Every structure is written in structure tokens, then in C-alpha cells.
Amino acid sequence: MNAKAIVGSFIVSLAANLNAKRSLALTVSSAQSLEFPSADEKVHGDNWQRTLKSDSTFDFIAADLPLGMGRERATIGTSNVMAPKNWLLIAQALRHLAPGGTCIALVEPPAFGLAEGPAFVAALKAEGYRLSGVFNTPPNLLSSTSIRPVLVAVVRDKKEGLFVAELEDEAQARSVAHSFSKGKTADSLNEGIELADGGFKGFESLKAKLQLERLETQYKQYQTYTLGELAEDIITVRSGEKMEHRDNAIYVPMLGTSHVTNDLSELTIKHHNVFQVVLSSNAKSEYVSAFFTSDLGLLILRSLTTGAWIQKLNKSTLQQASVALPELPEQEEIVLSHQRMNALAGAIGKFKKELALNPRNASAIRSQVDGMLEQINGLSEAERIMNMAREGESATLEFKESFSLDVRKGKCEKYIEISSLKTIAAFLNTDGGTLLVGVADSGEVKGVGDEISKYYKSNDRFMLHFKNRLKTSIGEQFYPFVHQRLVDVSGATVLTVVCDPSPTPCYLDGNAFYVRTNPATDKLEGPRLVEYVQNHFASRNK
Structure with missing residues (x-):
């Protein structure tokens, strides 16, 4: 999959679907992620504003700007805002956008969802510009970093709503461009969905929300709570300090890839990099920690991290984490199943040792393992179907x-x-x-x-x-x-x-x-x- 070709197909198709009479390809510094060969005019370099005539206007602008440029304070119309430099370059490029025109630009995830985002978007809106679309680019668009940038569409009109979609392949990207240009939406990110203005917090957050909604249809008896609603206390310690054991608590890493656990002794990172969440009596710590180590739970936590480059959880966002919570008896049943699986893993380890020490038992051991595998395969296939049902329909x-x-x-x-x-x-x-x-x-x-x-x-x-x-x-x-x-x-x-x-x-x-x-x-x-x-x-x- 050529990520750059997919994004290029989207941009070219979008310009064609919008019937742009005059288009501009703008590239600043070393940025070379976007391809727009059919542009009527192309400008490259840090001095692009001197190259363009001050009164030049375009129906369509594709802006390829470097990311992570640091922040500056600048004036947008009557607003004084602090924002990343590449955002400010977008604001400058918008001066050349004709009424009803569209500007596509590459920015850091989660679009304008960083701390300065709302003020920046509000400043653009005051000048007659609107964030109308956010598109998740394919993985590996930027080969030098693991960051997955997004494309934002800023238009010069007074409509409402935000179109959100993921770009997956060239044919699908062209289809998304057509749907966006015609205002057609569906109920999946493959086709494009519509959100209320200000309702976008990032693709990970949106995917988690959609999966939680589907989870509620699978388990109608489950209630969804936020971790803030379930927490009696959220505790942090200073650098060098140790946490003390608290009953019915889970431990959530602030950053990195460590898993959530309910056992203080299992922590492999320093305690000042962990939240200790003491839960109320209607939530068992063993269940909640297991929930946050599931694919859905991990997605929810990732959706709440902030920062374009170093992803980190903070206390206020952690409190927003959603938890699908069954009644206590079912929580206990799930916890018991996890304990049995751990016991099974231990038993398999013993089987391996026994087989090495006593090969004569090989036939009996194989028979027991075959029986376990038959049961596990049936259970895993059912779980795989449940996961697919939560994820929703797609091209496959x-x-x-x-x-x-x-x-x-x-x-x-x-x-x-x-x-x-x-x-x-x-x-x-x-x-x-x-x-x-x-x-x-x-x-x-x-x-x-x-x-x-x-x-x-x-x-x-x-x-x-x-x-x-x-x-x-x-x-x-x-x-x-x-x-x-x-x-x-x-x-x-x-x-x-x-x-x-x-x-x-x-x-x-x-x-x-x-x-x-x-x-x-x-x-x-x-x-x-x-x-x-x-x-x-x-x-x-x-």
C-alpha cells in the first residue's frame, strides 16, 4: 500500500469533484508528503508568500507543511492566538482562498484537538473559515516517524457539521472525496460520518466511542460509566516516592506501553509515572483492569492521550475513560475466567516440563492438549465474531x-x-x-x-x-x-x-x-x- 499515492488520489479527486477552476499546491521547507500534480499553480519554499501575488485567489489549496515546528503567538483577524507555526501558515494560506473554496492541509493528530485547537478554530471561524473535514491518512505516510498525521479541510462558507473519514486505499479514497464534496455521509469511517462542530477529539477516541456504542447493543444489560464516576480517589506520587497498597485499586500508566494492572507488585515502571485509581464498591478492580487490557480498553486509553509527539494521559482525561460495567455477579464470573486462564497457562508450562522429563507421557499429554485446543478454538472464534461486530462493517x-x-x-x-x-x-x-x-x-x-x-x-x-x-x-x-x-x-x-x-x-x-x-x-x-x-x-x- 503506497500511502502517498492514496493521499494523492484523494486530493486530486477532491479538487475534481469540487470543480475547482483554479488550484494551488503549496509546499513549505522539506515537507513532501502530499502529491497534487494537476494543480494550476505550484509554490515551494519558505518565501512562498513573496512568490504569490497578494491578490491571488484559488478555489482549492493543498498545503504540505512541516510538522512539529514549535509554537508562536500571532494575530488572526482580531484574535491573538498561540498556535503551532504550521497552523499559522495555514491561516496565512487561507487569505488566498476564494469564497466557497477548500483548503486541504496536513497537520498533527488529533487535528486541531491539541490544547490550542479550540482558540485557533474559533479565530478562523470569526474570519469566515470553517473546519469541515478531518481525514486519517494511511499508516507510514511519514516514514521517519510513527506519528500518523491527518488531513484537515478548511472551507470558506457558513455551513455546519464536520465530515470525518479514514483513507485506506486509492479507490476508497476517491470515493471518500466524492462523498465529502457532495455532502454524503454514512455510519462508518470507511465512507465518512458527520459529527457536530467541535465533536471530534481524534480518531482513536472516535473509534472507541463507536465500538462502545456497538458493545451496548451486544450487551444491553451492561451500563457504561466513566472512570471518574467509578473512582473514589485518583492518587499520584512525586518522583522517587512509592505508592502504598489500597484495596480495590487499579494502576494506570501515564505513558508508554505498560499494561493496566490491579496488583501493585506487578508494576514495572516507576510509581510517579502511574495513576492509582481506587474504585467504588460496584466495580471490582480485577474486572476493570482486565477491561483495560482488552483491545477495546486499550483503544479507549489511547484515545484519551494528548500530545502530537509524546502521547500522555493526564488525570482529567483519565476520568473520561469509558468502562462497560456488568453487574457484580457477572464481573466476578469474568474475573474467575481470567484466573482460570492464568491457571491454564501455568498448567501448560508444567506439561512442557513433564514432557521433557518423561517422554513416555507424550500421548496422554497430547490428548489433554487436543481437548483444550478444541474448546479454546471454539471460544476464540466466538470472541473474534464479537470483536468484528463491535468494529462494524468495512470493505472486507x-x-x-x-x-x-x-x-x-x-x-x-x-x-x-x-x-x-x-x-x-x-x-x-x-x-x-x-x-x-x-x-x-x-x-x-x-x-x-x-x-x-x-x-x-x-x-x-x-x-x-x-x-x-x-x-x-x-x-x-x-x-x-x-x-x-x-x-x-x-x-x-x-x-x-x-x-x-x-x-x-x-x-x-x-x-x-x-x-x-x-x-x-x-x-x-x-x-x-x-x-x-x-x-x-x-x-x-x-
Whole structure:
């Protein structure tokens, strides 16, 4: 994946979709992250303002500015603000933006979410400019640093709302550019979502929020609290001091990669770099620490760090951390499961030692391990499905509430089946993907158990019907690339269909050709179909 090409495709497409009559590519110092070869005018260097005529205006400006330039105080209109120098350069470039025009610029994450951001954005707004879009660039755009910069769109209009999306590949980036220019939004970052002005705190924060919303649909009995609501006290110590044990407490690192723990003796970093959070009685420290070591918990903590270069948690942001909290009996059950897993890890260690000392027990040990693996694989697949349901649909993931059943009419309909088959064909024709049947668009895992019991009477008959539909609509030649099975997910039966990329084109019912674009399935016809088949499958079969 060429990150620079993806960003370049987005910028060129955006300028074209906005019908920019006159465009400018502005590069300052050594910045070379943005590509805009079709610009009408190009300016490079620290003295760019002398190069441009003072009365020059453009409908579209792409500003490639160096990051981490330090801060300065400057006047924007009637406002005196302190801001990073590259932000101030954006403000200067906006003087050349025509009414209704758009300026795209690369800035540090989380966009203008740093401490000076609100005052800077307010100063721009007072002068008639608005932050209208934030776009997460692909990883490794800046090869010299792990920082993942973002693109901001500043427009000269008086509308409301903020468009937010991630750029993942060239085709998807062009689609996002089209959606942004036309004001079209969806419910995923792949297509672009709309937030209220001032509602963006960074992509990690937004992803955590979206996952928490989906978590609530999976576990409706769970309540979401902030850590501030659960904390009786948050304690820090000075450099060189040691923390004292407190009952029902967790320990949260301020920075770095150390994990949250509920055991003071497990800390591997100095105590002045840790928050000690003493919890109220309705939250068990073992559960809360386990929550913050999960993928979702880690995402929530990362979303609350501040600083463009050195990411650090502070006390006020830590208090905003969301915790999905079940009732105490369920917390205790989860804690017990973690303890059993730790015991299992210890048992496996003993098995290894026993095998080395007494090879004659190899057969018995293997039998026990095989039994454990069978159970673990089933549990891990269910958890993987729950994680995918929380993350939401994407170019390689699709949800269907049922395979045959129209849930609104309460009866089986052929067009419901065709919807799933279109998705399978699209995955085969694109880059592969997973179809989860029994998961609603909201991420709620409903399962297909009722559909099976009412219309098919058994799992085997349901799976036979599914395979017959694959045979008639997709074709037996694609069987090696389609892997289907039923998985029990917390009592709900989910049909998982994992599709590999096919080396040859797949036509649904022998004539309709579908591809995957973002979390959507599109039909290709005519010249677009011919071009796609020639280019896509030729490169795949090289």
C-alpha cells in the first residue's frame, strides 16, 4: 500500500469533484508528503508568500507543511492566538482562498484537538473559515516517524457539521472525496460520518466511542460509566516516592506501553509515572483492569492521550475513560475466567516440563492438549465474531440479519438470499472478506437460530440449503474459495462465510458482476466491468 499515492488520489479527486477552476499546491521547507500534480499553480519554499501575488485567489489549496515546528503567538483577524507555526501558515494560506473554496492541509493528530485547537478554530471561524473535514491518512505516510498525521479541510462558507473519514486505499479514497464534496455521509469511517462542530477529539477516541456504542447493543444489560464516576480517589506520587497498597485499586500508566494492572507488585515502571485509581464498591478492580487490557480498553486509553509527539494521559482525561460495567455477579464470573486462564497457562508450562522429563507421557499429554485446543478454538472464534461486530462493517466485512428470512414480513424471501450471495460474489471478485449472517447492522448478534428452527428444522438442513444456493448462483468452481460454518456466539447461532480472493471472475447467476467498495457492494457493467476484469485479474494471476 503506497500511502502517498492514496493521499494523492484523494486530493486530486477532491479538487475534481469540487470543480475547482483554479488550484494551488503549496509546499513549505522539506515537507513532501502530499502529491497534487494537476494543480494550476505550484509554490515551494519558505518565501512562498513573496512568490504569490497578494491578490491571488484559488478555489482549492493543498498545503504540505512541516510538522512539529514549535509554537508562536500571532494575530488572526482580531484574535491573538498561540498556535503551532504550521497552523499559522495555514491561516496565512487561507487569505488566498476564494469564497466557497477548500483548503486541504496536513497537520498533527488529533487535528486541531491539541490544547490550542479550540482558540485557533474559533479565530478562523470569526474570519469566515470553517473546519469541515478531518481525514486519517494511511499508516507510514511519514516514514521517519510513527506519528500518523491527518488531513484537515478548511472551507470558506457558513455551513455546519464536520465530515470525518479514514483513507485506506486509492479507490476508497476517491470515493471518500466524492462523498465529502457532495455532502454524503454514512455510519462508518470507511465512507465518512458527520459529527457536530467541535465533536471530534481524534480518531482513536472516535473509534472507541463507536465500538462502545456497538458493545451496548451486544450487551444491553451492561451500563457504561466513566472512570471518574467509578473512582473514589485518583492518587499520584512525586518522583522517587512509592505508592502504598489500597484495596480495590487499579494502576494506570501515564505513558508508554505498560499494561493496566490491579496488583501493585506487578508494576514495572516507576510509581510517579502511574495513576492509582481506587474504585467504588460496584466495580471490582480485577474486572476493570482486565477491561483495560482488552483491545477495546486499550483503544479507549489511547484515545484519551494528548500530545502530537509524546502521547500522555493526564488525570482529567483519565476520568473520561469509558468502562462497560456488568453487574457484580457477572464481573466476578469474568474475573474467575481470567484466573482460570492464568491457571491454564501455568498448567501448560508444567506439561512442557513433564514432557521433557518423561517422554513416555507424550500421548496422554497430547490428548489433554487436543481437548483444550478444541474448546479454546471454539471460544476464540466466538470472541473474534464479537470483536468484528463491535468494529462494524468495512470493505472486507458485511453483516446480514438473516439468510432467507425477511424479518419484517416474517417469511422467507428469495431477494433476501440474493443480498448475501451478492456480497459473497463481491468478496470473491475483490480482496476477499467475511460475511456474518445473524448480525444486525447495529452490531447486535441476533443469530439465525429462529430461522433455522422454523424453516429448516436442523443446522444440517440449513447448511445444505446454503450450499445449494452457492452451487446454483455462485458455482461449484468457487467452493475452494468459500468457507462456511455455524458458530455459537453466547447462545446465538451465527453463519460465518469467509471468502478468499478468487483468481477468476465470479458472475452471480452467470451474468451479474459485483465488487466490494467500502462497506458496500456495487454492480459493474459495460466498460467499467471490462476494465476491472482485465486489470484486476491480470495482476492477481501474474
